[in-house]
Structure formats: structure tokens, C-alpha cells
Amino acid sequence: MTIATLDKKSFVVIKLDTFINKIYILCPKGANILDIIKTEKLTKKFDGFTAVDNISFSVKKGEIFGFLGPNGAGKTTTIKMLITLLNPTSGSAQVADYDILKNRDKVRKNIGVVFQDPALDTELTGRENLDFHARMYGLSRETRKERIDDVLNLVDLDNKKNEYVKNYSGGMKRRLEIARGLMHFPTVLFLDEPTLGLDSQTRRAIWDYIRKMNKDEDTTIFLTTHYMDEADYLCDRIGIIDQGKILVIDSTENLKNSIGNDVITLSCSDLDKLVIRLKKESWVKKVKQHDSFLTIGVERGEEKIPKIFEIAQSQNIKITSISVGKPTLDDVFLYFTGRSIRDQEVAIPQKEVLSLSPRRA
């Protein structure tokens, strides 16, 4: 068998070190044999407040995995534990097969990080920021030079490399940080809210860079976001996290399909009664009652609206509003948490006051 003829894109090479020699196993990609990140009941408490509560999940090689949740859900705390900046209160996690507590340095060598807040030295040039980073990860002089050009090209910053970072725009800084995260060929790149505070055009560009490096460099990506569209556009799989707990993990498609092809949202005079009645209908895939409205997952929603009216009328229930739409991640989030992610944004100031530790999101 000649390895050279194998298509690199469709196979992963797994190396097993044994006492005698090294054995290489080739297996089709998508076989999901390698978990790049694996956590087991990971928990972090700050002064009695549980920021991350018993979460277990895994991220597979080559995928873009996203944590979706409101501010304060525990996303950044989870990342900080995985990148060895915070020690978990209990539970364990492996990154690239290394334990985050026992093999700190090995973990660090295998990860790239783009923090939520910019972490560049603005008094240095873009090139110097990358060069300093590369030195600290032990890259040789030739590799450094080549790699700096490579990553700068990837994010289209080649013509700005000798300018001071303080003269960069917000989007350029983000791109430089992404380039820096990739410098040392990490197995997995962590992106904490990669497009926070950027305008929509720049966000779109950053998304494309993220996709590009996932493809070109074959880098596994773990990102957190509270933007629905970002999670929808980028992620292969999503974990919805709220108040330190993972509510569900699945592919973006499955999540949307799980609540029906169409989602009908309605409010009426007697929610309880209508829910009981609707649950008896075979065409209702899912129905969930919220404070003042219902969400109903169905096939071919526009045909179901008259049916719902008929049912309501027969029960003497008055429908006050009704709408039908394709399920978005917003609906998914609403379905699993009972709140819209935007409702929570508004509720945040109160939560921030209650929370004791700063910079936890």
C-alpha cells in the first residue's frame, strides 16, 4: 500500500506509539475516532457561584464546534479551563489527548487562542507580534519567517505587517489575532466571541477566514458566540449552554429539524387548554408552552394554520396572533431555554451585579 496515493483530505492518520514501534492506522474521515476535546463533568465555582456546572462534551477532529449561549452562560469560563488559564473545581478535560491539569505544557503547545478581548501588544508591529509569539512556541528561524508570511496572507494583512498595531482597525486586530493563533500549527483553535463588537461587513469577512483556515489548515475550531447567525453560518455542531449547563448538543441541521420543518408561534386566550388539545393531533410534532405564547413544530405550516383556527374555535379559544416561519436557531434556543437570547441580553445588567467574579461570560 502506498500512502502517497491516499487523498489527504478524506483520511486521517492515527499514530499509536507502542513499545516496539509506531503503527499508523488510516481510517476514513468522519469515522469520528479522534476526539480533540473531551470533557468529563467539568465544573467551575467562584465563591459559591457555579459558573460551569457538570458539563461533558466532545469535539471531533476537523469540525467547527460552537458554544451558543447568552452572556454569563459560562462560555468563557469553559474556554479558560480548556486553555489551562483556570483550574476546574472538579471534573476533567483532555485537549488533543492531553489532560489539562497533568499535561499543561503539552496542551498549550497544541492550542491556539483568540481571546474575547484583544490581546496584542499595540506598541509593536503586526510582524513583531507574530514573531514574538512564534519564538515562545519554539519555532525555528526559517519556519518563523515562512509561517509569518503564510498566516499574514491567509488573513490578508501582508501589506500591513510593518505597521504598529495601534494603527490597526478593530477588524484588522482580530485578523492579526487569528493569524497569531494559527502561527504554531495548533491542533485546535479556540475563538472566544470572534466577532464581538465588529461591524457586519467585517464579521462576514472574519467568518470566511475562519472557514478558510478550518479547510486549508485542517484546524479544529472551538468557538463561543451569542450570535445566532454566527453559530448558524459557521458551526458543524452546536452546544446550547445556559446558566453553566449544556442543554443540548447536535448538528445545526438536526437542531433545527428537531423542532419541525415549520414553526408556528401563536398567542391566545387560553394557552393551557389549547396545548392539551393540540397534543392530541398527529400532525403536531412538538408543542411548547411559554409565558404568553406557544411554539408548535409542524410540516407545511401554512396548511396547518386553518386547522389550528378550527380547533381553537371549537374550544371557544380566541387566537390573538399567529405566525409561521422556518425554524431558526433563535427558535431552537427558545425551545430549549424557554427564553429568547435577546430577552436575556436585556436581563443581563441585573445578573452582572449579582455575579461576583469579573470578566466571566
Next chain:
Amino acid sequence: MRGLELQAIYVMWLRQMKRFLRFKSRILATFIQPLFFLAIFGSGFRNIEIPGMESDYIFFFAPGIVAMSVMFSSMFAGISILWDKQFGFLQEVLVAPVSRFSIIIGRTLGGATTAIIQGSIILLIIFGFGIPFPTPFGFIMTLLFMVLIAFTAVGFGLVIASKMRDMQSYPIIMNLVIMPLLLVSSAFFPLSNLPKEAFYATLINPLFYMVDGLRGSLIGVDNIYPPLLDFGILLIICLVVMSIGSYLFSKSEV
């Protein structure tokens, strides 16, 4: 692995140097203040007879100025790690596969180097004011004292930085801790005029050994202890402060 740690030290040092050389206004500011002190105090008090002082006032005062400028600039280097914290750069450094100890060493070396460069220039200015060149032994001791002062002050800066949230408390520390200590360090006037009890109290002031040692090495008059004794005591202080500083830094969470 060892090579990686050396690279980290080098990077942290190089970063300090680059930032130092690029901040022209800051370099200028560090010279202006000691120059003012020297010119105004030095010439203003020149003809005043101060009991317990054998030399000219400007001779007496010059070592204090050198000690002060090295100390202020390296303490600032230590505390400015807070800026890295505030601007997020510290996270980037801490997530690299190098030990925090190397980061501290590099940072300390960088801060000390810039402080010693500044101190040396002040030293040249002092010779320009007519202070005679010391003996070779005195000169070497002067340089060694500058190094020791720099390291102690960076260490002290690190201790403060790990206990402070942001740079806003920096002026408070300067005014409430450093200025009083500087006033009773014998930098400005001889301590022999103080009451006996007050004099003994100053013996626990690290700044006293910095100024007294530098005076003994540079001028050789009016110092209370021989430079080598000052040096020994300051070395112990330096090691203690540096270890506390690096311990606290390594334990601090970002």
C-alpha cells in the same frame, strides 16, 4: 525545552527594550525630573551648612538622584505588568507553553536593563556637574548597586502589581509608601540629625541601603556603613522581594 524558556526570557526582554526605545517622550521625562532635582536642589543648597555633612551638598545629593531614578523606573516596569493585564496581552503570554517563572525573569531583566541605561545617563550627567570619577572599585560597586536597586524595585513593583487591580492606585502607592521612604533614606539630608529612635527605624528602610551604598561607592564620604555591608543587606532584601513578587505573580489568576 530549556531553549524554549530562554526564548521566552529573550522575547520578554526584547519587548521591553523595543517599547522603551520607541517611547521617546517617556525617556525624556525620566531625565528631566532628576535633572531638575540636581540643578535646583543641588545649586540652591550648595552654600548651606548642614550639620553632619562633610561634603558639598551636590556631592551628597548626587548618589540619591541616581538611586531614585533607577528605582522609580524599574518599579514602574514591575507595576506596568498591570497594563498588560488590562490590555489582555498577559493572557497571550500566560497561555504559551513556557513557565511563568521565565516570563517574570524576562520581564525583570527588561525592566532592569532600561532602568540601568537611564541610571547610567544620569551618572554621566552627574560627572558633568563636577563630581569626581570614583576609584575603579568604587565604579564597579556603583554599577553593581544600580543592578541590585533595579532588581529589588522591579520585584517590589511585581508585589504591588499582583495586589492591585489597575494602574489607578499607582500614584497612591508612590505618595504613601515610596515618597516617605525616600525622604528618610538619607537621599536628601544626612540621617545623623534625626533623633536616635528615628534613626534606628530607618534601618529597616530598604531605600536607605540603596542610597547609603551608592554614596559609599560613588563619593566615598558621608556614608554610614561600608558599601560591602550595604551590598550584602540589600542583596538579601532583593532576593526576598523578588521571590515574594514572583510567587504572588505565579499564583495570580488572569
